[in-house]
Amino acid sequence: MTVELPSKEENFSEWFSTIIDVAEIADFRYPIKGCGIWLAYGFKLRQNVCKTMRKFHDETGHDEMLFPMLIPEDLLRKESDHIKGFEDEVYWITHGGLSPLDVKLALRPTSETVMYPMYALWIRSHADMPIKAYQIVSIFRYETKATKPLIRVREVTTFKEAHTAHSTFEEAEEQVKEAISVYKNIFDSLGIPYLISRRPEWDKFAGSEYSLAFETVVPDGRTLQIGTIHQLGQNFSKAFNMEFETKDGGRDFAYQTCYGISERSVAAVIAAHGDDQGLILPPNVAPLKVVIVPIWYKGKEEEVNEACEKVYNILKESGITVKLDDRDITAGRKFYDWELKGVPIRIEIGPKDVESGVVTFVNRLTKKKETYPLTPTEKLVDKIKEILNEIQDDLYKNAHRKFEEKFLHKANSLDEAQELLEGRNGIVMVPWCGDDECGFQLEDKLGGTILGIPVEEKVTLEGECLTCGREAITFVATSRPY
Amino acid sequence: MTVELPSKEENFSEWFSTIIDVAEIADFRYPIKGCGIWLAYGFKLRQNVCKTMRKFHDETGHDEMLFPMLIPEDLLRKESDHIKGFEDEVYWITHGGLSPLDVKLALRPTSETVMYPMYALWIRSHADMPIKAYQIVSIFRYETKATKPLIRVREVTTFKEAHTAHSTFEEAEEQVKEAISVYKNIFDSLGIPYLISRRPEWDKFAGSEYSLAFETVVPDGRTLQIGTIHQLGQNFSKAFNMEFETKDGGRDFAYQTCYGISERSVAAVIAAHGDDQGLILPPNVAPLKVVIVPIWYKGKEEEVNEACEKVYNILKESGITVKLDDRDITAGRKFYDWELKGVPIRIEIGPKDVESGVVTFVNRLTKKKETYPLTPTEKLVDKIKEILNEIQDDLYKNAHRKFEEKFLHKANSLDEAQELLEGRNGIVMVPWCGDDECGFQLEDKLGGTILGIPVEEKVTLEGECLTCGREAITFVATSRPY
Numbered sequence: 020m021t022v023e024l025p026s027k028e029e030n031f032s033e034w035f036s037t038i039i040d041v042a043e044i045a046d047f048r049y050p051i052k053g054c055g056i057w058l059a060y061g062f063k064l065r066q067n068v069c070k071t072m073r074k075f076h077d078e079t080g081h082d083e084m085l086f087p088m089l090i091p092e093d094l095l096r097k098e099s100d101h102i103k104g105f106e107d108e109v110y111w112i113t114h115g116g117l118s119p120l121d122v123k124l125a126l127r128p129t130s131e132t133v134m135y136p137m138y139a140l141w142i143r144s145h146a147d148m149p150i151k152a153y154q155i156v157s158i159f160r161y162e163t164k165a166t167k168p169l170i171r172v173r174e175v176t177t178f179k180e181a182h183t184a185h186s187t188f189e190e191a192e193e194q195v196k197e198a199i200s201v202y203k204n205i206f207d208s209l210g211i212p213y214l215i216s217r218r219p220e221w222d223k224f225a226g227s228e229y230s231l232a233f234e235t236v237v238p239d240g241r242t243l244q245i246g247t248i249h250q251l252g253q254n255f256s257k258a259f260n261m262e263f264e265t266k267d268g269g270r271d272f273a274y275q276t277c278y279g280i281s282e283r284s285v286a287a288v289i290a291a292h293g294d295d296q297g298l299i300l301p302p303n304v305a306p307l308k309v310v311i312v313p314i315w316y317k318g319k320e321e322e323v324n325e326a327c328e329k330v331y332n333i334l335k336e337s338g339i340t341v342k343l344d345d346r347d348i349t350a351g352r353k354f355y356d357w358e359l360k361g362v363p364i365r366i367e368i369g370p371k372d373v374e375s376g377v378v379t380f381v382n383r384l385t386k387k388k389e390t391y392p393l394t395p396t397e398k399l400v401d402k403i404k405e406i407l408n409e410i411q412d413d414l415y416k417n418a419h420r421k422f423e424e425k426f427l428h429k430a431n432s433l434d435e436a437q438e439l440l441e442g443r444n445g446i447v448m449v450p451w452c453g454d455d456e457c458g459f460q461l462e463d464k465l466g467g468t469i470l471g472i473p474v475e476e477k478v479t480l481e482g483e484c485l486t487c488g489r490e491a492i493t494f495v496a497t498s499r500p501y
Numbered sequence: 502m503t504v505e506l507p508s509k510e511e512n513f514s515e516w517f518s519t520i521i522d523v524a525e526i527a528d529f530r531y532p533i534k535g536c537g538i539w540l541a542y543g544f545k546l547r548q549n550v551c552k553t554m555r556k557f558h559d560e561t562g563h564d565e566m567l568f569p570m571l572i573p574e575d576l577l578r579k580e581s582d583h584i585k586g587f588e589d590e591v592y593w594i595t596h597g598g599l600s601p602l603d604v605k606l607a608l609r610p611t612s613e614t615v616m617y618p619m620y621a622l623w624i625r626s627h628a629d630m631p632i633k634a635y636q637i638v639s640i641f642r643y644e645t646k647a648t649k650p651l652i653r654v655r656e657v658t659t660f661k662e663a664h665t666a667h668s669t670f671e672e673a674e675e676q677v678k679e680a681i682s683v684y685k686n687i688f689d690s691l692g693i694p695y696l697i698s699r700r701p702e703w704d705k706f707a708g709s710e711y712s713l714a715f716e717t718v719v720p721d722g723r724t725l726q727i728g729t730i731h732q733l734g735q736n737f738s739k740a741f742n743m744e745f746e747t748k749d750g751g752r753d754f755a756y757q758t759c760y761g762i763s764e765r766s767v768a769a770v771i772a773a774h775g776d777d778q779g780l781i782l783p784p785n786v787a788p789l790k791v792v793i794v795p796i797w798y799k800g801k802e803e804e805v806n807e808a809c810e811k812v813y814n815i816l817k818e819s820g821i822t823v824k825l826d827d828r829d830i831t832a833g834r835k836f837y838d839w840e841l842k843g844v845p846i847r848i849e850i851g852p853k854d855v856e857s858g859v860v861t862f863v864n865r866l867t868k869k870k871e872t873y874p875l876t877p878t879e880k881l882v883d884k885i886k887e888i889l890n891e892i893q894d895d896l897y898k899n900a901h902r903k904f905e906e907k908f909l910h911k912a913n914s915l916d917e918a919q920e921l922l923e924g925r926n927g928i929v930m931v932p933w934c935g936d937d938e939c940g941f942q943l944e945d946k947l948g949g950t951i952l953g954i955p956v957e958e959k960v961t962l963e964g965e966c967l968t969c970g971r972e973a974i975t976f977v978a979t980s981r982p983y
Contacts, residue, residue, distance in 0.1 A: 046619060046622075048619070048622060049568075049569050049615075049618070049619065050573055050576065050618065051569060051571055051573060051606070054569035054570075054571060055569070056566060056567065056568050056569070056619055057566055057567040058566055059564035059565065059566055059634070062564075062565050062566050062567055063565075065567075066565075082541035082544075083541065083544050083545075083548075084538060084539055084540060084541055084544050085538065085539040085544055085547075085658055086531075086538050087531050087533060087536035087537070087538070087656050088536075088639055088641075088656055089533055089536060089592075089641075089655075089656065091532055091533060094532065106598065106599065107598040107599065108597070108598050109597075109598060110571075110594045110596070110597055110606070111594060111595065111596040111597075112592045112593060112594050112595075112608070113593065113594075113595045113596065114592070114593040114595065115590070115591075115592055115593075115643030116588065116589040116590050116591060116643050116645075117588065117589065124533070124592070126594070126608075133531075136531070136532065137528060137530070137531065137538055140528075140530055152541070157570055157639075159570075159571075161597030161598050163598075173571075174569055174570055174571065176567055
């Protein structure tokens with residue numbers, strides 16, 4: 020059975036839910052809303068995205084660890100702003116077996132209050148820092164809003180959270196910069212465009228000094244927050260008594276940062292690169308880079324199969340993940356399946372190819388076909404790597420071009436901004452004085468949400484605050500964030 | 502600061518707790534008993550053990566997936582034996598935020614009741630099977646017994662559970678055999694000796710037809726269950742309505758198996774191979790295969806450092822995980838640290854080595870030193886691989902020899918068996934008629950626990966049941982299982 024995909028541009032939300040289902044990424048029919056299953060193919064995609072996160076964290080001296088999932092109530096309550104921020108959405112365990120527990124346990128909504136009591140044990144002196152640890156785990160939020168696969172879920176199955184401790188505020192500031200660069204590397208490697216902004220005071224992370232966020236825009240013009248970075252200062256280190264001996268023999272509390280990315284990164288990969296035929300997965304994270312489809316003609320099956328197996332073995336040995344699809348169904352049906360699943364290169368081999376000693380490549384992105392000699396095999400492998408690199412680059416460029424042309428706007432008047440926001444055109448930058456009260460009024464007037472001040476300005480703005488008319492600093496707004 | 506390790510043979514329990522701490526495997530000071538932190542080094546060891554599990558599951562066509570952690574109460578109660586087996590140790594979530602939940606949610610103690618409702622959706626016909634899925638996840642048990650790091654915990658952070666569905670009972674039986682072979686490959690690759698036995702009826706998994714278990718013995722003579730395999734028959738498939746159309750057009754319920762391994766596999770690696778100087782990690786899973794320690798002499802530092810870096814780069818390029826320890830502390834202290842952490846090979850390079858164009862290897866297991874020429878570098882790399890293979894083999898052989906000589910016994914009388922069990926000599930095989938009532942009496946008389954009937958007999962027994970005197974079939978007992 021084949022499925023007609025909804026149009027990605029015209030009906031993104033439906034396209035997204037359908038593709039997750041038919042490309043076998045995840046199954047969200049589990050009886051708890053917002054809890055889904057990563058299917059085999061989706062799991063591999065997720066693993067490759069995790070591998071990308073690990074690579075850039077490990078390279079910069081982060082240590083992967085694993086902390087407990089349960090948080091005693093008193094720990095979760097230690098930092099007063101933090102608990103306020105999470106109180107409404109924490110799951111509480113009250114019973115072990117048939118007996119009530121002495122202390123209620125929370126399922127981690129994030130791990131500050133799990134990790135920092137341990138940091139307090141590990142940190143005695145400045146020499147014990149920096150600590151730069153991360154983990155990739157499930158976190159839980161009791162979402163009362165409508166859930167959406169990979170985007171708004173109750174079990175976030177793929178939360179990469181890094182938590183650092185430093186002996187000076189300056190070092191923590193440097194860490195924020197490193198985190199930005201790590202996150203840029205990750206999203207660049209996934210081909211996901213983004214805007215980084217510093218959240219307004221009223222929208223920062225519960226317990227932080229300030230928060231930065233990475234936003235992308237999905238095809239329906241709504242923004243999707245895909246990463247956050249928080250300067251925690253000493254808020255948690257004081258609450259958790261992370262005191263240490265300084266270089267000059269004094270006492271101080273550690274300076275901290277934390278930063279997180281969730282499975283929204285997988286959602287963003289899907290949203291950034293697919294088309295009306297299905298997924299188009301960046302070769303960097305595609306579970307399969309190449310699929311080989313034999314084109315059988317009566318009496319020629321053997322030669323075709325032999326050639327297919329030869330190419331399969333060549334690619335496998337050279338470390339390219341490849342599948343030979345020898346199912347007993349039509350070639351057309353196979354094309355359909357692998358286009359849906361977004362495999363970057365399809366290789367077709369039929370009797371004519373065998374005769375001429377070539378293979379036929381089909382590029383999933385451009386749909387272009389080309390033939391290439393089967394031998395020498397090293398050249399064939401190089402050619403495939405070249406096409407994979409091209410697809411990776413093209414996906415990056417296309418997604419970035421679209422983001423900048425279609426979803427990043429500048430408006431100097433309320434009318435203009437309103438129109439752009441109502442039309443769901445992504446992110447609209449408008450002038451704002453920086454005053455909270457003006458910000459709230461502006462959100463009301465525009466019917467949009469203030470994301471914050473861009474960290475790396477993409478548009479230089481001049482003008483007056485759209486609310487009070489005072490001198491403005493840039494800000495960013497969006498019609499409907501996910 | 503260095504720590505005097507307790508003797509591994511004389512005081513295993515203390516040795517085990519100490520080594521987990523000082524070798525930086527895990528930190529169990531978290532305020533919830535039985536919940537610990539995998540530290541950076543321990544996390545890498547755990548990851549490598551997981552990689553080993555993945556390898557042998559993937560090779561045999563198992564698909565890795567990821568299922569939700571929360572189970573609505575009605576699902577957990579669907580298979581009546583199953584819920585009885587877990588009722589006393591399930592954590593219950595009763596509140597989301599400040600509101601009570603309509604349906605209580607359990608933290609998964611194992612995932613039959615999570616996965617099988619999905620299997621029921623996926624299975625329509627015999628052609629949808631076999632399903633062979635696995636996941637590596639945290640599971641939770643509200644342990645009331647004393648907890649022990651990696652051995653008896655409340656959050657089992659590393660539970661590999663595989664769940665299969667088949668269209669005939671025979672196929673499920675074949676799957677049990679495949680599972681045995683997968684598990685043998687995993688434990689063999691970790692160098693862990695084991696005995697496989699079929700659990701007595703009263704000790705099988707809640708909801709299974711029969712259960713097999715892999716047991717190893719740790720140095721204090723207590724057995725440790727490290728893996729289980731269950732033939733589920735149609736118990737769950739009927740409860741979860743996993744009905745399908747058979748090949749001949751009839752209707753039937755799926756036949757199922759499941760099998761699990763936890764972080765006890767990591768505990769068993771530690772227990773099987775360490776000595777009084779610390780861990781000895783099998784090269785197959787050691788986070789570092791080689792550590793290089795420069796031996797500095799005044800005025801010769803530069804040559805030494807150069808040679809160290811050269812060797813470091815050679816090894817790194819050839820894919821051997823290696824660390825160059827250039828910390829500003831004594832070489833002796835470094836030796837101590839890396840012996841504690843069980844790195845298989847230490848390379849020492851001092852001015853004399855540089856002069857003679859050699860490097861000095863120290864084998865962590867045999868403590869033997871030997872020198873080898875620095876060039877040609879391919880030969881150096883081959884030599885290192887050779888030593889790693891030797892260490893891997895020797896660890897396997899030593900552990901198996903010890904297991905068979907010291908911990909597998911045969912007794913034909915009550916007295917003999919009692920003596921062996923009281924002395925904590927591992928597993929004692931005694932004759933038993935197979936009758937449940939005799940089994941209970943025997944456990945009482947011996948002060949031991951019946952593990953079950955060996956699947957691959959290591960001892961051929963003749964004799965009469967030690968309780969009733971009837972004709973016996975082999976069985977296995979142990980003084981104190983963990």
